[in-house]
Amino acid sequence: MAKIANSNLISYSPDLKIVDCTMRDGGLVNNFRFSDEFVRDLYNTCIKSGIDYMEFGYKASTDIFDENDFGKWKFCKDDDIRAIVGDNNTDLKISVMADVGRTNFQRDIIPKNESPIDLIRVATYITTIPSAIEIIEDAKAKGYEVSCNIMAVSKVNNEELFNGLNEIANSSTDFIYIVDSFGSFYPEQIARFTDKYVELGNKYNKKIGIHAHNNQQLAFANTITAMMHDAKMLDSTISGMGRGAGNCYTESLLGFLRNPKYKLIPVMDFVQKHIVKLKEEGNIWGYDIPYLLTGILNTHPAPAIKFIKDGRTDYSKYYHELLDNLL
Amino acid sequence: MAKIANSNLISYSPDLKIVDCTMRDGGLVNNFRFSDEFVRDLYNTCIKSGIDYMEFGYKASTDIFDENDFGKWKFCKDDDIRAIVGDNNTDLKISVMADVGRTNFQRDIIPKNESPIDLIRVATYITTIPSAIEIIEDAKAKGYEVSCNIMAVSKVNNEELFNGLNEIANSSTDFIYIVDSFGSFYPEQIARFTDKYVELGNKYNKKIGIHAHNNQQLAFANTITAMMHDAKMLDSTISGMGRGAGNCYTESLLGFLRNPKYKLIPVMDFVQKHIVKLKEEGNIWGYDIPYLLTGILNTHPAPAIKFIKDGRTDYSKYYHELLDNLL
Numbered sequence: 001m002a003k004i005a006n007s008n009l010i011s012y013s014p015d016l017k018i019v020d021c022t023m024r025d026g027g028l029v030n031n032f033r034f035s036d037e038f039v040r041d042l043y044n045t046c047i048k049s050g051i052d053y054m055e056f057g058y059k060a061s062t063d064i065f066d067e068n069d070f071g072k073w074k075f076c077k078d079d080d081i082r083a084i085v086g087d088n089n090t091d092l093k094i095s096v097m098a099d100v101g102r103t104n105f106q107r108d109i110i111p112k113n114e115s116p117i118d119l120i121r122v123a124t125y126i127t128t129i130p131s132a133i134e135i136i137e138d139a140k141a142k143g144y145e146v147s148c149n150i151m152a153v154s155k156v157n158n159e160e161l162f163n164g165l166n167e168i169a170n171s172s173t174d175f176i177y178i179v180d181s182f183g184s185f186y187p188e189q190i191a192r193f194t195d196k197y198v199e200l201g202n203k204y205n206k207k208i209g210i211h212a213h214n215n216q217q218l219a220f221a222n223t224i225t226a227m228m229h230d231a232k233m234l235d236s237t238i239s240g241m242g243r244g245a246g247n248c249y250t251e252s253l254l255g256f257l258r259n260p261k262y263k264l265i266p267v268m269d270f271v272q273k274h275i276v277k278l279k280e281e282g283n284i285w286g287y288d289i290p291y292l293l294t295g296i297l298n299t300h301p302a303p304a305i306k307f308i309k310d311g312r313t314d315y316s317k318y319y320h321e322l323l324d325n326l327l
Numbered sequence: 328m329a330k331i332a333n334s335n336l337i338s339y340s341p342d343l344k345i346v347d348c349t350m351r352d353g354g355l356v357n358n359f360r361f362s363d364e365f366v367r368d369l370y371n372t373c374i375k376s377g378i379d380y381m382e383f384g385y386k387a388s389t390d391i392f393d394e395n396d397f398g399k400w401k402f403c404k405d406d407d408i409r410a411i412v413g414d415n416n417t418d419l420k421i422s423v424m425a426d427v428g429r430t431n432f433q434r435d436i437i438p439k440n441e442s443p444i445d446l447i448r449v450a451t452y453i454t455t456i457p458s459a460i461e462i463i464e465d466a467k468a469k470g471y472e473v474s475c476n477i478m479a480v481s482k483v484n485n486e487e488l489f490n491g492l493n494e495i496a497n498s499s500t501d502f503i504y505i506v507d508s509f510g511s512f513y514p515e516q517i518a519r520f521t522d523k524y525v526e527l528g529n530k531y532n533k534k535i536g537i538h539a540h541n542n543q544q545l546a547f548a549n550t551i552t553a554m555m556h557d558a559k560m561l562d563s564t565i566s567g568m569g570r571g572a573g574n575c576y577t578e579s580l581l582g583f584l585r586n587p588k589y590k591l592i593p594v595m596d597f598v599q600k601h602i603v604k605l606k607e608e609g610n611i612w613g614y615d616i617p618y619l620l621t622g623i624l625n626t627h628p629a630p631a632i633k634f635i636k637d638g639r640t641d642y643s644k645y646y647h648e649l650l651d652n653l654l
Contacts, residue, residue: 186583187514187548188555214544216579217614221514221548228515239616251616252543255623256513268642271616276640287544287614289566289578289598296582313603315595 014259016227017052019209019235020250023073024055024097025242029285030278032057032071038274039073039084042238047092048266049254053119055095056081061104077108078115085116093118093145098135100128105135112143121147122173126156126164133171140172147175147233149211153193154184154298165197169204175233176206180222183215183245183291184298187225194229209233212248214240215295217287219248224256238267239275244301245291284308289315297322341586343554344379346536346562347577350400351382351424352569356612357605359384359398365601366400366411369565374419375593376581380446382422383408388431404435405442412443420445420472425462427455432462439470446472449500453483453491460498467499474502474560476538480520481511481625489523496531502560503533507549510542510572510618511625514552521556536560539575541567542622544614546575551583565594566602568610571628572618611635616642624649 022042023034034042039056046054057073065074072080076096088094094117098105109120120139124132132148139146148168153161168176178193185193190210197208210226210233212219223234236253240246251271254264290304293315299322307318349369350361361369366383373381384400392401399407403423415421421444425432436447447466451459459475466473475495480488495503505520512520517537524535537553537560539546550561563580567573578598581591617631620642626649634645 186551216582217541217544217547217576220544224513249544249619251619255543255619265643265646268616268646272640272642289595292576292578292582313599315599316592319592319595 013227013232015232016257016259017233018050018250018253018257018262019053019055019095019233020046020051020237021055021211021235021247022237022241022250024057025235025237025247026285027057027071027073028243029241029283030071031069032073034071034073036084041270041274043084043092045238045266045270047090049250049263050259050261051092051250053093053095055097055121056084057096059096059098059103059105059108059120061102061108063104064102076117078110078117081116088116095119095121095147097121097123097149098139100124100131100135103135105138109135109139109142109144117144119145119147121149121175121177123149123151123179125151126153126160129164129167133167136168136171136173145175146173147177147209148173149177149179149209151179152181153178154180154182162196162200165200169200169206173206175209176201177209177211177233177235178226178231179211180213180219182298182300183213183219183295185212185218185222186216187218187221190222190225191229194226194231198230207232209235211235213242213295213301214245214247214287215291215301217292219246220252220256223248223253239271239286241275241278241285244285244305245287245295246285290318293319293322297326299326340554340559342559343584343586344560345377345577345580345584345589346380346382346422346560347373347378347564348382348538348562348574349564349568349577351384352562352564352574353612354384354398354400355570356568357398357610358396359400361398361400363411368597368601370411370419372565372593372597374417376577376590377586377588378419378577380420380422382424382448383411384423386423386425386430386432386435386447388429388435390431391429403444405437405444408443415443422446422448422474424448424450424476425466427451427458427462430462432465436462436466436469436471444471446474448474448476448502448504450476450478450506452478453480453487456491456494460494463495463498463500472502473500474504474536475500476504476506476536478506479508480505481507481509489527492524492527496527496533500533502536503528504536504538504560504562505553505558506538507540509625509627510540510546510622512539512545512549513543514545514548517549517552518556521553521558525557534559536562538562540569540622540628541572541574541614542618542628544619546573547579547583550575550580566598566613568602568605568612571612571632572614572622573612617645620646620649624653626653 212222236250237247539549563575563577
């Protein structure tokens with residue numbers, strides 16, 4: 001019945017949550033060099049527009065990354081977040097992402113009652129799930145909501161994937177994410193994946209999330225398809241800002257969802273003030289042919305990002321280069 | 328079973344047809360002022376890439392439109408087409424669009440055996456179906472394949488729509504198109520519409536087509552959704568070139584379809600040679616917030632086109648203007 005209810009476009013699911021990843025995935029476009037004004041305005045925009053979670057960036061370890069090479073949101077120190085949100089006495093929850101192998105979680109993830117952060121999202125590949133579970137259990141013990149985001153699942157065979165999913169389902173994580181890292185999935189595949197994840201989630205009391213990329217201009221379509229199949233956590237970014245082809249547009253999602261708590265106008269104001277400027281300053285993201293081709297070929301967008309950065313337009317040559325690297 | 332077969336991404340439907348509308352819908356971007364080299368190269372690209380139909384433009388009447396105000400493809404005289412394609416001894420079929428009330432079909436649509444054109448696509452609103460049927464029967468009697476494209480169906484109540492559809496189903500048309508003129512439909516709605524059209528089409532032996540617009544970045548998703556529900560004629564344009572937010576990208580569609588007769592590389596070469604140049608020359612189309620908002624509001628894109636042409640970025644003010652004009 002849930003699907004039938006969801007698929008009635010007039011109705012809405014009050015238990016859906018939107019996770020704004022503009023700074024986290026968008027930070028991959030500008031090395032996390034966002035002005036404090038940008039961050040403060042985004043924070044207020046998320047509150048005004050009824051967005052449920054705002055992801056500030058990564059909890060990367062300063063042991064591994066040089067702080068001079070990145071803006072501060074690569075590291076998301078609690079004090080830096082607090083300087084923006086104070087005690088965050090609002091309905092908006094704060095999220096950060098911790099990459100397996102790139103975070104000193106024992107040291108840098110402090111007890112929840114001392115931190116403005118609400119949700120720790122653990123990003124892992126299928127091969128690093130045991131390490132992911134270490135972070136999940138540590139963060140859970142410290143009092144946080146926890147999500148496990150399995151990346152690049154389009155590259156994983158189903159048996160290996162569902163073995164890994166079962167390990168995660170038996171952990172303390174609250175949420176499990178489908179991550180279409182390469183933007184290679186079509187809606188019917190997302191529907192089948194979501195059904196599998198939701199079946200497991202229902203059994204182990206985990207909510208399922210979707211993080212889509214726009215390589216084939218399917219990020220929004222795949223996100224609402226996952227929603228129709230009972231994914232409850234929907235990632236989006238304002239104007240789709242994110243690595244390469246970017247993500248599901250928050251604007252599209254807010255226009256689609258009928259829940260009156262979500263408001264589109266504050267996002268429009270933010271785009272007018274900040275996104276237009278970011279693009280004028282030469283930050284490039286969003287659908288383009290080179291990303292379509294890495295999406296179709298189910299491979300990492302790095303060569304597409306370089307192709308565009310180099311100002312190339314020899315698409316056929318580039319396509320053959322991609323094929324050569326796959327064979 | 329057809330749906331199950333279609334939804335197996337490895338398989339393909341050999342009876343699918345791709346209709347390239349780059350010059351027809353794209354002509355609305357540049358007033359049909361395409362160079363002969365562009366048209367010749369597009370013709371050869373369509374042949375090489377296995378596209379089934381190429382639509383050259385409109386059969387507009389010179390009694391109504393001044394030939395000085397438009398490129399020649401607004402009028403698609405048979406001699407102009409023949410100058411490009413000769414006798415078109417290829418597998419590629421040639422199509423033109425005839426708008427109800429804007430074409431002198433008795434005079435300008437000549438007998439098929441004297442014309443390089445294969446398919447006449449009659450574009451109509453639900454209110455002008457009797458006039459559309461006049462053109463359909465005239466073109467059919469002259470020996471052409473005929474399609475009836477009912478525009479702006481998102482604005483029509485279902486009873487009126489299915490009355491109109493029944494009139495058309497009883498005509499001599501070969502194809503009936505779902506046209507999402509305002510880019511306002513979501514995939515689940517396209518699925519329901521396609522099922523209704525296909526049910527009628529099966530009864531009256533008409534094939535169903537889909538023409539999508541990209542206001543919500545759903546043109547490709549809606550096109551493949553219609554395909555999964557047994558639409559057989561799929562409109563697309565290279566790089567989505569078309570009015571406002573544009574159309575379903577031919578690149579995406581060729582990347583999705585598994586039929587080995589379709590080739591992506593020739594389209595890449597065409598983009599490199601012609602589309603990049605068109606954009607450098609200031610021709611603007613494709614997804615942008617103003618189109619998203621007219622799509623969400625299910626209204627004509629004209630105000631969005633003007634907003635962008637005027638270089639405005641005050642999205643909230645514009646959104647309120649749209650709402651004011653709807654109330």
